[in-house]
Amino acid sequence: MRIPMIAGNWKMNTTVTEAVALVKEMRPELDRIDNVDKVICPPFVSLAAVKELLTRSSIKLGAQNLYFEEKGAYTGEISPLMLAGLCQLVIIGHSERRQYFKETVETVDKKIKAAFKVGLKPILCVGETPKENETGKTKEVLSKQLSLTSSQAYNPGGLTLAYEPIWAIGTGRAASGEQANQTIAFIRQHISKQYGQEIAQAVRILYGGSVTAANIAEFINQPEIDGALVGGASLKASEFLSIVKQTSSFKRAK
Ligand code: PEP
Numbered sequence: 001m002r003i004p005m006i007a008g009n010w011k012m013n014t015t016v017t018e019a020v021a022l023v024k025e026m027r028p029e030l031d032r033i034d035n036v037d038k039v040i041c042p043p044f045v046s047l048a049a050v051k052e053l054l055t056r057s058s059i060k061l062g063a064q065n066l067y068f069e070e071k072g073a074y075t076g077e078i079s080p081l082m083l084a085g086l087c088q089l090v091i092i093g094h095s096e097r098r099q100y101f102k103e104t105v106e107t108v109d110k111k112i113k114a115a116f117k118v119g120l121k122p123i124l125c126v127g128e129t130p131k132e133n134e135t136g137k138t139k140e141v142l143s144k145q146l147s148l149t150s151s152q153a154y155n156p157g158g159l160t161l162a163y164e165p166i167w168a169i170g171t172g173r174a175a176s177g178e179q180a181n182q183t184i185a186f187i188r189q190h191i192s193k194q195y196g197q198e199i200a201q202a203v204r205i206l207y208g209g210s211v212t213a214a215n216i217a218e219f220i221n222q223p224e225i226d227g228a229l230v231g232g233a234s235l236k237a238s239e240f241l242s243i244v245k246q247t248s249s250f251k252r253a254k
Pocket of ligand 1 (some may be wrong): 009011164168169170171172208209210211229230231232233
């Protein structure tokens with residue numbers, strides 16, 4: 001039984017003051033919702049303040065990235081050791097990192113390993129560009145993005161995957177539930193071929209790309225989809241709460 005997850009990726013939005021206000025607004029109601037792993041991923045500079053606000057809360061905290069070295073002359077980077085005491089999860093390989101900061105399959109893999117080493121649970125993002133989609137390369141691209149991840153990454157409670165087609169991120173043009181379900185089923189089959197059916201059935205795979213309160217039902221209704229990575233809509237308390245609530249009640253009704 002895979003517990004659903006809704007993770008909010010705040011990206012490069014909110015000052016510390018704004019982040020604190022948003023958490024204060026969401027926490028009481030979010031805490032009342034069970035049956036779903038609730039995760040928020042504010043910018044690095046707000047993690048410490050938000051951690052304080054989440055004392056004795058069921059809401060989990062995640063970072064949006066890390067560097068794979070533990071320490072040293074890497075000006076401006078944030079190490080896994082720095083994050084280990086602050087949060088429980090970390091988004092790795094988001095398409096914006098791959099696209100704007102030239103992250104590769106190899107650097108993403110190093111980051112996954114570095115996160116596990118300090119006990120951080122990665123949310124690994126994979127997904128194809130519009131061109132790759134149009135030219136029928138989606139499966140090839142996803143297979144490559146998943147090629148280096150080791151079997152240990154899939155130990156119970158370890159890695160969460162997020163399938164995020166780049167053409168759907170921040171565009172308001174979400175995939176259809178059926179489309180997303182088919183591609184996530186392919187990802188599960190791919191993992192099954194690599195590591196076996198048991199591991200493939202246990203891994204959580206989220207959908208991400210223009211998820212809102214108005215369309216979340218379409219995704220969580222699908223058998224292969226275990227929740228969502230939410231960008232824009234996670235910055236509005238009422239939207240995010242509604243997404244989490246709908247996920248909780250659908251999975252309970254099942
Ligand atoms: C994301 O940032 O991972 C994302 C899916 O963004 P949005 O929901 O805004 O498309």
